[in-house]
Amino acid sequence: MQFIGPAALFAAVGAAEAAALALSRFPSSEWLWAVNLGYFSPFQQAHYTLKGLLGFDYEQFYLVALPLFAAALIGLALKRHLLLGVASNLSFAYIGFVLIAWLHAQPDAPQASLVALYTPSQNPDAQMLVALIVVSVFSFLITHFDFLRRVRAEAR
Numbered sequence: 001m002q003f004i005g006p007a008a009l010f011a012a013v014g015a016a017e018a019a020a021l022a023l024s025r026f027p028s029s030e031w032l033w034a035v036n037l038g039y040f041s042p043f044q045q046a047h048y049t050l051k052g053l054l055g056f057d058y059e060q061f062y063l064v065a066l067p068l069f070a071a072a073l074i075g076l077a078l079k080r081h082l083l084l085g086v087a088s089n090l091s092f093a094y095i096g097f098v099l100i101a102w103l104h105a106q107p108d109a110p111q112a113s114l115v116a117l118y119t120p121s122q123n124p125d126a127q128m129l130v131a132l133i134v135v136s137v138f139s140f141l142i143t144h145f146d147f148l149r150r151v152r153a154e155a156r
Contacts, residue, residue: 001138001139002084002088002139002143002146005135005136006072008091008136009094009132010066010068012043012065012128016036016039017061019035019039019040020044020047038125041125042098042102042129045102045105047060050063068090068091071083071084072084088136088143089143092140095132095133099133
């Protein structure tokens, strides 16, 4: 169960990078624009933040998602619970970074307006981000409960 956080992050970042690559190849595709802007804008905002620091493309995939997924796979295959736990915790932390980057890019809400209230169902990117947060929190909690269980078992 600890593996689900890094796997979900790997899948989401991989899909976001694939959508961005496809959009660069087919910039006139309305469907690709809708998918990229509708579902993957949190990763786009995180990309802008990281690209300013690192200066190259696909950094989220190569420097975050792939290493965390590989660490989780190795931890799972070799039964190295610490490695799997670290990958789970870091995937949770990175999803937190993506959330902060996305929230930072959101425009401020109007003070007085007759505009309908914000609902997550109107924003598929918010739904995708909430799903990732739920999955990563679950993985994070399972990791900690498993660690505490192992510590208690060794203490006896």
